[in-house]
Amino acid sequence: MLRIHEVPVTPFQQNCTILVCEETGEAAICDCGDAQPVLERLRQLGVKPVKILSTHGHLDHIGGTAALQDALGLPFWFPSGDDFWRLALPQQAQTYGFPAVRVPEPDHDLCDGDVVEIGHCRLDVIHCPGHTPGHVVLHDAQGKQLIAGDVLFRGSIGRTDFPRGSFKDLERSIRERLYVLPPETEVHCGHGPATTIGHESRTNPFVRL
Numbered sequence: 001m002l003r004i005h006e007v008p009v010t011p012f013q014q015n016c017t018i019l020v021c022e023e024t025g026e027a028a029i030c031d032c033g034d035a036q037p038v039l040e041r042l043r044q045l046g047v048k049p050v051k052i053l054s055t056h057g058h059l060d061h062i063g064g065t066a067a068l069q070d071a072l073g074l075p076f077w078f079p080s081g082d083d084f085w086r087l088a089l090p091q092q093a094q095t096y097g098f099p100a101v102r103v104p105e106p107d108h109d110l111c112d113g114d115v116v117e118i119g120h121c122r123l124d125v126i127h128c129p130g131h132t133p134g135h136v137v138l139h140d141a142q143g144k145q146l147i148a149g150d151v152l153f154r155g156s157i158g159r160t161d162f163p164r165g166s167f168k169d170l171e172r173s174i175r176e177r178l179y180v181l182p183p184e185t186e187v188h189c190g191h192g193p194a195t196t197i198g199h200e201s202r203t204n205p206f207v208r209l
């Protein structure tokens with residue numbers, strides 16, 4: 001069973017997640033926008049971190065990743081479709097008035113259909129472009145849980161007004177790749193509270209079934 005712990009980071013209150021295989025205590029860190037609070041939470045949980053993941057290349061999702069790599073010496077999985085955002089990290093930090101950050105170097109790509117293993121748990125990688133072109137979400141089919149990044153929020157959806165964003169792509173991603181999942185699937189969003197696929201497919205004001 002995969003247990004998901006949320007750690008809100010950065011002034012954007014981005015939900016970094018620590019994904020723990022309860023049987024083995026192995027853990028992955030997803031969307032580390034700031035390393036310090038995440039390292040503290042890892043210590044409190046007493047888990048064994050094994051890998052770092054990201055859903056996409058925005059500052060609040062990867063800004064703390066190079067520091068986390070330094071501290072833990074772990075491999076980093078990142079969707080290469082968002083490399084232009086990753087490489088623009090210093091400019092993103094400047095634009096939003098963040099302290100200077102280093103660009104993290106991925107060890108592995110995250111492609112549609114890939115499976116990420118954490119202990120005995122498996123996450124399916126689903127490509128969901130629109131908010132950014134390379135954006136992926138991570139689906140725990142067995143536990144009916146989803147790490148949605150900035151694709152779908154409770155009562156909202158990701159912004160599409162950034163460079164290379166597309167509402168048409170985002171709408172298709174949500175309709176054809178997320179709303180086809182079991183309605184009881186719990187959705188952990190990049191910002192704000194969690195929701196479920198069923199709640200959003202019935203009530204989301206931007207994209208409904």
Ligand SMILES: [Zn+2]
Nearest residue numbers: 056058131150
């Ligand atoms: Zn984003």
